[in-house]
Amino acid sequence: MKIVVDFDKCQSNALCMSAAPEVFEVRDDGYLYILQENPGEEMRAKVEEAVRLCPTQAITIE
Amino acid sequence: MPDPSHHDRVTNTSGAVGSVGDGERKHVVIVGASLAGLRSAEALRAHGFVGRLTIVGDEGSAPYDRPPLSKQYLSGAWGEEKLWLRARGFDELNLDLQLNVRAESLDVASLALSTSTGDIAFDGLVIATGARPRRLPEPLDHGDHAVVRTKAHSDELRDKLRDGAKVVVIGAGFIGAEVAATARCRGCEVTILEAAPLPLERQLGPDMAGVCAGLHERNGVTLHTGVTIVATTAKSVTLADGRSFAADVVVVGVGVQPNIEWLQGSGLTLGNGIECDETCRAAPSIVAVGDVACWPNARYDERARVEHWTNAAEMAEHGAATLLADLNGTPEAALSYMPVPYFWSDQYATKIQFLGRVGGFDEVRVVAGAADSGKLLALYRRGDRVVGALGLSMPRHVMAYRRLLLENASWREALASVPVAKAPGA
Known part of the structure; x- marks a missing residue:
């Protein structure tokens, strides 16, 4: 699975990070960093939770 | 494209796994085509519901997201392309999306919904009719005062937030504060009038509410608290102490009220919204989710409505699981909805x-x-x-x-x- 983030929409709420910290990290500079752009299937449930929780719906899975 | 077949499990906030059962013969109707309504549809399909699914919504626009209406969309930073919910479309949900259709009444006993375009029979119902802005009490209410709840409201207000315009915002809650911040960023001269001694005190407690109130002054917006409004016109507000504020636009942000009037006589319990049990159930095979729903959250030992984006999303998922438990004849399998609520507000x-x-x-x-x-x-x-x-x-x-x-x-x-x-x- 491939993680795609619309960085215009991302407002760094960091809910994605709370759901899937292995994949998403909001750093002290206030920006989101994608730690794994192509995480394995074992991460799917956590990444899907991140997609659902994102309040700006900036994350999609391709 | 995401494959719905991957959504075969529920999360720890969503309750029991909804099996397919005899769902293929059943019809679920969702009233409300905003976030909670759409998330309900997604969750029902994700949990394995393969029956008929209908959404009715009273707005004409394709479903859209509301938080940007007082922030990025109001400021003009975002165009409408960033508002759409499910920008990828609805095909994979296999549903009948009926826009411009208003739910008019419900009869719980006969499982019948009446709408502006006719009656709809259902086996299961999700009520996600949300809330609408409260208006000032008569005789202070004025048709020319702006509110922000819909895309049309935001479009109309944006045109008035011109550089140098005088804006008076009544109410320093989240919407009022965000509109004030957005107006300030567009170069308006902004005054906020708040009835309470301290805005957001109920949400944050006095100390932190004070910190947040300080953001306004620090960003060049005047905040008057503890005020009593005695008169308004389209372009002015007068206080009990005689002060008067002239404005190019008056914005009212004094909270919202749940859209429940259409449910009078339905058989549902109405109070502060639709009164639900701890599983989001309003009646057998009827759940209510989002801003309109009031339920006991055992985690905090309180019964409340929560008017925030994240609750609309999470409660919809949970309500879908409860509804499927009912439709599958296992209502006892429905779990308590005990979220940790979350809200955010971007100001300045x-x-x-x-x-x-x-x-x-x-x-x-x-x-x-x-x-x-x-x-x-x-x-x-x-x-x-x-x-x-x-x-x-x-x-x-x-x-x-x-x-x-x-x-x-x-x-x-x-x-x-x-x-x-x-x-x-x-």
């Missing part, structure tokens, strides 16, 4: 984030940052538990508390998790 350059509930808290402690630094992390204690975490522009640190709050962690554990690696702003 500050991101306010809050996890949990403050009701009846015993102590609030600033554990990182400081009020005057613009960055701050505060924890709320009730007894020996941590019940809330507030951040000002410290998103990663606030969110570190989400798991602890979901686990009902102790105050001691919460304090042990305070970030120490870096000073805020470092």
Whole structure:
């Protein structure tokens, strides 16, 4: 699975990070960093939770 | 494209797994085509419901997201292309999306819904009719006062927020504060009038509410609290003490009221919204979710409506699981909905984030940052538990508390998790 983030929409709420910290990290500079752009299937449930929780719906899975 | 077949499990907030059962013969109707309604549809399909699915919504526009209406969309930074919910479309949900259709009445006993275009029979119903802006009481209400709830409202207001325009905002809650911040960023001269001595006190407690109120003055917006409005016109507001404020536009942000009038006589219990049980159930095979629903959250020992985006999304998922339990003939399988509520508000350059509930808290402690630094992390204690975490522009640190709050962690554990690696702003 491939993680795609619309960085215009991302407002760094960091809910994605709370759901899937292995994949998403909001750093002290206030920006989101994608730690794994192509995480394995074992991460799917956590990444899907991140997609659902994102309040700006900036994350999609391709 | 996402494959719906991958959504074969529910999360820990969603309750029982909904089996397909005899769902293929059943019809679920969702009233409300905003976030809670759409998330309900997605969750029903994700949990294996293969029957007929209909959504009715009273707005004509394709379903859209509301938080940007007082922020990026109002400011003009975002065009409407960033508002659409499910920009990828609805085909994979296999549903009948009926826009411009208003639900008019419900009869619980006969499972019948009446709408502006006819009656619809259903086996299961999701009510997600949301809320609408409260207006000022008569005779203060004026048709020319702006409110912000719909895309049309935001479009109309944006045109009036011209550089140098005088804007008076009535109400310093989240919508009022965000509109004020957006107007200020567009170069308007902004005054906020608030009836309470301190805005957001109920949501944040007095100390932190004071910190947030300070954001307005620091950004060049005048905030008058404890005011009583005695008269208004389209372009002015007069207070009991005789002060009068002229405006190019008056914006009213004095809260919302749940859309429940159409349910009078339906058989549902109406009070502060639709009164549900702890599983989001309003009646057998009928659930209510989002802004319109009031339910007992056992985590905080309170019955409340929660008017925030994240609750609409999470409650929809949970309500779908409850509805499927009912449709499958196993209502006892429905689980209690016990979220840790979350809200955020972007005001000026500050991101306010809050996890949990403050009701009846015993102590609030600033554990990182400081009020005057613009960055701050505060924890709320009730007894020996941590019940809330507030951040000002410290998103990663606030969110570190989400798991602890979901686990009902102790105050001691919460304090042990305070970030120490870096000073805020470092």
